[in-house]
Amino acid sequence: MKLGSLKSTKSLDGKLIVFSKDLKSYAKASHICPSLREAVENWTQVQPQLESLYSQLNTAGFSAAIPATDENVFHSALPRTWLFADGSAFIHHIKLVRQARNAPLPETLLTVPLMYQAESGRFLSPTENIPQVDFTHGTDFEAEVGVIVDHVPMGVTPDQALKHIKLVVLINDVSLRGLIPAELAQGFGFFQSKPNKALSPVAVTVDELAGDWKDGRVHLPLLVKHNSEFFGKANAGEMHFHFGQLIAHAAKTRDLAAGSLIGSGTVANEDPTVGSSCLAEKRMIEQIKNGSPTTPFMKDGDTIEIQMNNTKGENIFGRIYQKVIKA
Amino acid sequence: MKLGSLKSTKSLDGKLIVFSKDLKSYAKASHICPSLREAVENWTQVQPQLESLYSQLNTAGFSAAIPATDENVFHSALPRTWLFADGSAFIHHIKLVRQARNAPLPETLLTVPLMYQAESGRFLSPTENIPQVDFTHGTDFEAEVGVIVDHVPMGVTPDQALKHIKLVVLINDVSLRGLIPAELAQGFGFFQSKPNKALSPVAVTVDELAGDWKDGRVHLPLLVKHNSEFFGKANAGEMHFHFGQLIAHAAKTRDLAAGSLIGSGTVANEDPTVGSSCLAEKRMIEQIKNGSPTTPFMKDGDTIEIQMNNTKGENIFGRIYQKVIKA
Numbered sequence: 001m002k003l004g005s006l007k008s009t010k011s012l013d014g015k016l017i018v019f020s021k022d023l024k025s026y027a028k029a030s031h032i033c034p035s036l037r038e039a040v041e042n043w044t045q046v047q048p049q050l051e052s053l054y055s056q057l058n059t060a061g062f063s064a065a066i067p068a069t070d071e072n073v074f075h076s077a078l079p080r081t082w083l084f085a086d087g088s089a090f091i092h093h094i095k096l097v098r099q100a101r102n103a104p105l106p107e108t109l110l111t112v113p114l115m116y117q118a119e120s121g122r123f124l125s126p127t128e129n130i131p132q133v134d135f136t137h138g139t140d141f142e143a144e145v146g147v148i149v150d151h152v153p154m155g156v157t158p159d160q161a162l163k164h165i166k167l168v169v170l171i172n173d174v175s176l177r178g179l180i181p182a183e184l185a186q187g188f189g190f191f192q193s194k195p196n197k198a199l200s201p202v203a204v205t206v207d208e209l210a211g212d213w214k215d216g217r218v219h220l221p222l223l224v225k226h227n228s229e230f231f232g233k234a235n236a237g238e239m240h241f242h243f244g245q246l247i248a249h250a251a252k253t254r255d256l257a258a259g260s261l262i263g264s265g266t267v268a269n270e271d272p273t274v275g276s277s278c279l280a281e282k283r284m285i286e287q288i289k290n291g292s293p294t295t296p297f298m299k300d301g302d303t304i305e306i307q308m309n310n311t312k313g314e315n316i317f318g319r320i321y322q323k324v325i326k327a
Numbered sequence: 328m329k330l331g332s333l334k335s336t337k338s339l340d341g342k343l344i345v346f347s348k349d350l351k352s353y354a355k356a357s358h359i360c361p362s363l364r365e366a367v368e369n370w371t372q373v374q375p376q377l378e379s380l381y382s383q384l385n386t387a388g389f390s391a392a393i394p395a396t397d398e399n400v401f402h403s404a405l406p407r408t409w410l411f412a413d414g415s416a417f418i419h420h421i422k423l424v425r426q427a428r429n430a431p432l433p434e435t436l437l438t439v440p441l442m443y444q445a446e447s448g449r450f451l452s453p454t455e456n457i458p459q460v461d462f463t464h465g466t467d468f469e470a471e472v473g474v475i476v477d478h479v480p481m482g483v484t485p486d487q488a489l490k491h492i493k494l495v496v497l498i499n500d501v502s503l504r505g506l507i508p509a510e511l512a513q514g515f516g517f518f519q520s521k522p523n524k525a526l527s528p529v530a531v532t533v534d535e536l537a538g539d540w541k542d543g544r545v546h547l548p549l550l551v552k553h554n555s556e557f558f559g560k561a562n563a564g565e566m567h568f569h570f571g572q573l574i575a576h577a578a579k580t581r582d583l584a585a586g587s588l589i590g591s592g593t594v595a596n597e598d599p600t601v602g603s604s605c606l607a608e609k610r611m612i613e614q615i616k617n618g619s620p621t622t623p624f625m626k627d628g629d630t631i632e633i634q635m636n637n638t639k640g641e642n643i644f645g646r647i648y649q650k651v652i653k654a
Contacts, residue, residue, distance in 0.1 A: 011420070012368070012584075025468070041339070045363050080409060080584065082407060082409070082447065082448030082449075083412065083446070083447075083448045085518070090513075103514065105474045106512065106513045106514060108509070112509075112513070114513055114514075114515050115518050116444075116516055116517060116518065117443075117444040117445070117446070117518060118444070119410070119444070119581055120409065120410075121410045121583070121584030121587060122409075122410030122582065122584050131481065133481065133482060133579070133580055137580070154458065154460065154654060155460060155654070176580060179580070182435070182439075184514055185442075186433040186435065186439070186441055187430065187433060187511055187516075188415075188442060188443040188516045188517070189443055189514075189515045189516020189517065190515070190516065190576070191412070191442050191443065191576075192576070192579045193580075195580040195581040196581050196582070203507060249519070252460070252519045253460055253464070253503060253506070253519045253520075253522040254446055254522040254523050255449065256448070257339075257407065257448030257449050257522075260448060260466070300549040316454065327481065327482070
């Protein structure tokens with residue numbers, strides 16, 4: 001099943017919709033549940049009705065189908081939520097960005113996930129401009145995969161945690177690289193350096209990914225274009241920690257509210273031919289090769305596009321397509 | 328005006344209530360707005376009606392008044408929200424806790440606030456047990472003051488930020504001291520070491536504090552009892568950064584969602600006779616004096632009580648009264 005949210009002037013949670021499998025049409029679902037946030041909070045009750053609507057929508061000639069021609073009517077699939085626990089589960093990414101800021105690797109690199117709590121009070125819509133206060137902040141994108149869980153009890157095991165995954169989304173975790181070293185030097189982690197993010201317009205249940213969902217990971221390339229040119233196609237299946245492990249880490253000392261989003265961290269592969277999912281990595285690779293980076297951080301008007309296709313080449317999540325502008 | 332939330336089996340946001348000034352009674356207000364969260368999101372519309380109800384409730388013989396005899400029916404004033412940006416604005420606290428873990432002081436100690444994003448997807452109720460997974464984690468309380476804001480635009484100045492403060496609350500920011508060094512060594516800040524917090528049952532508008540609200544600070548002692556014995560009465564007015572500065576720091580690169588909570592950090596004074604607002608400080612003072620700490624972290628069954636009285640000795644926010652139990 002594929003779900004999303006229409007933008008709404010009446011609710012910051014948006015209005016729940018169901019997308020057709022081919023993403024060519026959608027149907028309003030707010031008669032079943034007002035918003036995706038509330039749907040996840042009441043998953044057992046609403047899921048059968050939503051599945052039924054999805055099934056009807058995938059049948060030719062369904063009368064309530066609305067053509068999905070204008071991507072600007074869609075909000076992030078989940079417009080806001082209680083927790084965004086963003087992991088950093090691709091070791092290659094950690095190695096490159098730490099090298100870029102001359103920071104040591106954590107001793108527990110391979111045994112304990114890195115995780116921080118990120119802004120989730122308002123996700124940008126998937127096509128919303130990224131407002132930039134100051135371009136010396138080093139604006140970067142980070143293409144990630146995320147999962148949305150129902151209520152997760154404290155102390156859950158990684159295996160149990162996998163059963164709490166209700167939906168999968170893509171994420172653009174906007175990062176202000178220039179602010180990170182000073183923030184981390186204070187010892188409290190990221191805050192100003194990690195502003196509002198955007199999610200894909202479409203959130204899908206795990207069954208939609210069929211065999212590409214395996215061992216708690218999405219085994220497909222994440223397609224990233226910067227200024228409309230190829231930037232990366234790293235495979236999201238190379239996560240060192242799987243989503244069950246990330247959820248269990250987040251839930252070690254607390255319950256997780258239904259609707260919590262758990263992020264994979266920037267998708268990155270060892271294979272240099274697949275490109276990158278953020279500018280910081282590309283700059284570090286340039287620095288290693290040539291002594292200094294040549295790719296600048298995002299400039300006024302730069303665009304970033306993130307999507308993921310299945311093995312048949314069909315778009316799964318719609319696309320995140322954002323432009324950076326001066327705030 | 329004094330607002331709060333009844334626990335509800337139907338909504339995780341609880342049900343909005345108005346407390347009488349003397350906290351002896353309350354009136355249901357969900358006909359005006361279902362929850363405190365939504366009230367803050369629609370403040371301009373609902374505030375006059377809530378003020379009117381508050382005024383009626385403070386008149387003897389108001390028919391809808393319900394005696395506030397059982398504190399267990401009250402949830403945290405705001406049961407959950409989108410952002411808890413917790414500052415650390417009492418320099419004395421920072422000095423002591425960093426000394427306790429042999430961590431250096433940040434170079435920007437006096438110029439840039441320390442802030443992390445904390446759990447806010449479910450606050451414990453003010454009288455709810457604090458579930459403890461493992462007592463080797465070093466369970467501690469942290470008594471704080473917090474403010475709840477309406478929508479704050481990115482780039483707000485500290486002076487402008489003060490106008491966005493709608494409500495003031497008390498906070499118990501539960502901390503697992505034993506988990507902090509390893510988490511901070513990873514470089515991503517707190518996560519597992521900062522589980523669910525509790526707020527006071529009562530949130531008050533700034534005018535309720537009259538002259539005790541000055542320069543963006545609450546100039547009153549925060550009364551802390553550990554196992555029913557005096558533990559601290561540090562004055563919350565000694566904040567180095569005021570709440571406007573903390574809000575502006577949080578909003579430097581993002582808007583803050585209406586309902587966001589901004590915390591002062593553990594209230595601490597230089598004057599040793601006022602005691603402390605967390606165990607870590609007391610232990611550090613013991614260590615400096617005697618070579619090693621003698622006060623243990625919280626044990627199974629330990630209680631923590633936090634409240635604040637005005638200069639007439641009247642309780643302003645109700646009380647946080649929690650017991651630590653094995654999860």
